[in-house]
Amino acid sequence: MKINLCETNLDGHHNVYLENLLNIDNTSKMFIDTKIEMSKKRIFKYIFDRKKLMKKFLLKENEIYHLLYLDMLYTYFPLIxxxxxxxxxxxxxxxxxxxIKIILLKNFAKKIDLIIVHSEILKQSLLNLGIKNVEVIDYPSFYDYSKIKETKDELKKKYxxxxxxxxxxxxxxxQDKGLDIFLEAFKYLDNELKSKVVVNIAGKEENFQKEFIRKMSQEYNIELREQYGFLTDEDFMKNILVTDIMIIPYRKIFGGNSGPMTEAIVNRIPCITPKGLNIGYLTEKYNLGLTFECExxxxxxxxxAKMILNIEKKQILxxxxxxxxxxxxxxKRHKEIYKNLKEGEYK
Incomplete structure (x- = not known):
């Protein structure tokens, strides 16, 4: 059976995700570049746009259709x-x-064969909602760190x-990634500890602009290394490799996985994450670092302070x-799931 990989966005990680899945036999890219009305005030157009898109995707019978970003599509209310x-x-x-979104998701889940999520806690959340047709595939690292020739020590010296x-x-x-929460933490750290660390901020300026970040850094006596703007794959990997502790201070509204956390884990870098979130659950279950009270x-x-003490004692993750x-x-997990779907395992 042909496996259609359906996507509406080829930016950044969307494209990397898709291109890797295309390495599976019998897969084919089905990309529809579309602008979907997001205004909740125009609810009928909000639903109609999704219905029109679903009709474009689900063209032929006796084929598999994998909607790679279901988050944007389940708010269409299918009647059949x-x-x-x-x-x-x-x-x-x-x-x-x-x-309302929970109701729409539960209805949508009844109309399709399977939902894939990227962590056990997300699966449990769906099970708690009564959605049973769920499988877990962990979100991987798509980066090739062998392309970076410098060692961690060489990169730290370079920078x-x-x-x-x-x-x-x-x-x-x-805002949902909580950078202000992280910077405000330095208000409660003593100067001796602050003198030991550098805060490395790298990425696109969004809600928090560099002027705000620098103002907070001056107020709380934070030594900064900054790299604002789009990060190439090489830039991204180098920022991972110079890291001793990955800080992931996300707010409660963030419910998914963290790309920087995945890369930290792959490179044996400890993480600090919020309790109660998916990423905090993973940290505690798999001994990936330490957790703090969210927000x-x-x-x-x-x-x-506790993690820095662990680093100084050379405690290994x-x-x-x-x-x-x-x-x-x-x-491998996707291949297994496609095979099981063909064989009717989820019916």
Whole structure:
């Protein structure tokens, strides 16, 4: 059976995700570049746009259709099964907490064969909602670090970070990613500890602009290394490799996985993440670092101090979770699921 990989966005990680799945036999790219009305005030157009898109995707019978970004599509309210004479599955990256979206997701889930999520806690969240047709495939690292010829020590020397513990916040400076929570934590750290660290911020300026970041850094006596704007793959990997502690201070509204966290795990870098979120659950279950009370800068400061002490004592991060995050495992699991769908295992 032909496997149609359906996508509406080829930016950044969307394209990398798609291109890797195309390495599976019998897969084919089905890209539809479309602008979907997002205004909730225009609810009928909001639904109609999605209905029109679904009709474009689900063209032929006796084929598999994999909706790679289900988050944008489940808000279409289908009245009949979408998998009639075909197999339809979708990958859901976030579980909603909005009541209306939950209703729409539950209805959509009944009309398709399977939903894939990228962590056990997201699966459990769906099970709690009564959605049973769920499988987990961990989100992998798609980066090839062998392309970076410098060692960690060489990179730290190059960037004048030697003899410093590098705390990194990586990616766009969006509000939901909590950069302000991280910077405010320095209000509660003593100057001796601050003198040991450099805060490494790399990514596109979004909600928090560099003027705001620099103002907070001056107020709380934070030594900064900044790299604003689009990061090439090489830039991204180098920022990972110079890191000693990955700080992921996301707010409660963030319900998915973290790309920087995945890369940190693959490179045996400890993470600090919020309790109660998916990423905090993973941290605690697989011994990936330490957790703090979500959106609490004072508690984050306490955990940063504890982690720095662990680093100074050379306590090693002990986890084999990184083995789940390879592209090989990612593709193997998709192959298994496609095979099981063809054989009717999920009926």
């Amino acid at each position: 099964p979408l998998n009639r004479n075909k197999i339809v599955l979708g990958t859901l990256h976030f579980v909603p907490n909005n009541k 004048k970070l030697e003899k410093k513990i590098v705390l990194t916040a990586l990616g766009g400076t969006r 609490n800068s004072k508690d984050l400061a306490k955990i940063i 002990l986890t084999n979770y990184r083995e789940k995050l390879t592209v090989e495992t990612f593709l």
